[in-house]
Ligand SMILES: Nc1ncnc2c1ncn2[C@@H]1O[C@H](COP(=O)(O)OP(=O)(O)O)[C@@H](O)[C@H]1O
């Protein structure tokens with residue numbers, strides 16, 4: 639089927655610094671590495687996903703602000719990255735004013751959904767290998783807030799991917815996030831699901847980490863991916879070189895964890911498609 643839009647995953651958590659952007663960049667890269675075609679949608683006015691993929695401010699001719707205000711399509715906005723099959727629609731600071739600008743518009747929560755409707759999934763040959771243009775996944779990097787931008791992401795998404803930092807307060811704030819997901823389901827997007835929760839910045843040297851993992855698994859059950867992303871200095875260094883960690887240091891534990899997460903996600907997707 640080529641007429642379907644890409645699978646849209648919103649990477650959301652209103653807490654800052656939990657690994658949303660890092661996951662968008664590196665999960666996107668890992669999915670592209672296993673032959674998927676991926677569009678990262680930078681929906682954070684800070685533009686960290688764009689910067690982390692080496693897109694400097696000057697080269698952002700069009701942005702997600704232009705897309706959400708109807709001045710540009712995703713096709714015209716998406717830029718290539720150093721990773722084959724990985725594109726990004728960059729963001730600029732204008733995006734921070736969007737909420738006020740469109741507050742009274744009837745379609746304000748559906749701007750992203752409507753813009754994504756023009757994208758298609760690539761064709762696959764008989765062995766399942768991608769042969770055409772388009773995107774098999776769109777990953778939306780959300781801002782650290784439950785504002786209208788995040789609501790747009792949730793209203794547009796097939797499913798939500800929640801990064802949770804392995805720290806004592808990991809579950810704090812999660813109930814507010816889940817409540818928002820329920821509200822979006824009721825009012826805007828009945829098909830929305832939680833794809834999974836990924837534990838990030840796991841620290842082997844910290845005894846608390848294992849307790850946090852156990853608590854989160856007890857609370858969220860099989861919604862938690864098997865893959866845990868370790869705290870790894872290579873992961874945090876890579877963005878300052880404008881590179882995903884998989885290009886910066888393919889062999890490091892952080893890169894390998896994101897590859898594992900990508901294959902786990904593709905497996906969940908296959909199970910869903912077969913069900
Ligand atoms: N696995 C990791 N190991 C080490 N540092 C990480 C890891 N994941 C994220 N970081 C660092 O933590 C900080 C916050 O991550 P980021 O992805 O920007 O969070 P968010 O987008 O949720 O605000 C960044 O400096 C990032 O480099």
Ligand SMILES: [Mg+2]
Pocket residue numbers: 658659660682686780781
């Ligand atoms: Mg971020």
